[in-house]
Amino acid sequence: IPPGGAAEVGALARTMETMRRNLIDLTATLRRREAEAQAVLGGIVEGVYAVDRNRMIRYLNPQAARLLGVTTEQAVGRFCGDVLKPREADGRRPCDVRCPILEARTAGSAGAIEHLLGAGAGEPRTAVITSAAPVEGLQVQVIRDESELEAVRRARDSVLANISHEFRTPLAAQLASIELLLEGMEKMPPEKRRELVTSLERGTRRLTQLIDNLLESVRIESGQLAIRRQTVAIADVVSDAAAMVASLLAQRRQTLAVAVPEELPLLAGDRTRLTQVFVNLLANANKFAPEDSVVRIGAEAQPGKLIAWVEDEGPGPAGRDDAALFARFQRGGGAEPEPAGLGLGLWLVKSIIERHAGSVAFERTAAGRTRFTLTLPVETPP
DSSP states (O other), rough: OOTTTTHHHHHHHHHHHHHHHHHHHHHHHHHHHHHHHHHHHHHHHSSSEEOOTTBEEEEEEEHHHHTTTOOHHHTSBHHHHHHHOOOOOOOBOHHHOHHHHHHHHSSSEEEEEEEOTOOOOOSEEEEEEEEEOTTTTTTEEEEEOOOOOHHHHHHHHHHHHHHHHHHHHHHHHHHHHHHHHHTTTTTSSSHHHHHHHHHHHHHHHHHHHHHHHHHHHHHHHHTTOOOOOOOHHHHHHHHHHHHHHHHHHHHHOOOEEEEEOOOOOOEOOOOOHHHHHHHHHHHHHHHHHHTTTTEOOOOOEEEEEEEEEESSSSOOOOOOHHHTTTSSSSSSSSSSOOOOSSSSSHHHHHHHHHTTTTTTEEOOOOTTTTEEEEEEEEEOOO
């Protein structure tokens, strides 16, 4: 060992120890940052996946895996187009003609709206894919599922079209009745005038129901529907509703049979909105039940609750899926004597009844009738 060699070996040992500690600290920092990145990628709503220069998937976060219906192990190492399965256009895959990954390599970033089949069956998922430029051999894509948003857009467009149609039909009929009244006011027989005025009343009630349903729908969606609790007799609610739809029933020569005992227990609820529930159910029965038929309303008391129902002789909704039947913008599948409505009536019935801590159900009775049954808690004595 040369002179001073021991000191040099000691200095080298200290340097190596410092390097070891720095390496440990660096490794811990990298692991911490990796954990933070994994937490971010696992916590965001969007799916994220990374591909190499050959567009082979090298990373897939849980959201992207769920959207595509695969596990990370099933996706990593495969060509991204084989995992996403974008719907073909003109017999060619988007991967071959307008891939956002390839476009981003020259433009810096790119995006596309794709309809992805993934590994699942059924309708494709609508997704927005945004691709970034490559960094150190990897290229990151963010994929956002807009299937529900796209369905809402379609429903909105359909509802707007229906609103226009639904309002135009009664308004056109009312305008025609007004013109006939103006032209023949002096010489028209009284029974003819009464007929035209009755037609105006029906059109006005129909418009009022449409507007009320739309307003209630907006209030429910915005969380602004307030239920005013008051003592309510179900017989009074039924009477109010029957008066509001009397002209609609008369138009189709339908009879309303009411079997609601006066001695039923009282409810704690909002009389106006409970009346709207029965108006919607009666209007529904009026549309789907045959002419010259009987629409029935009944009620009975059970321990701690009141059961009420609206029953008609129509064929009932197509299918028996209660979730779909009471869904917003869901219209009846049977033939309607009038243009299809907005699909809000039964959804509002369910929403209002549930806000009264009750429930609603649909069934076909043994007599072959369509029945909607409401279950509501009775008022608790002080």
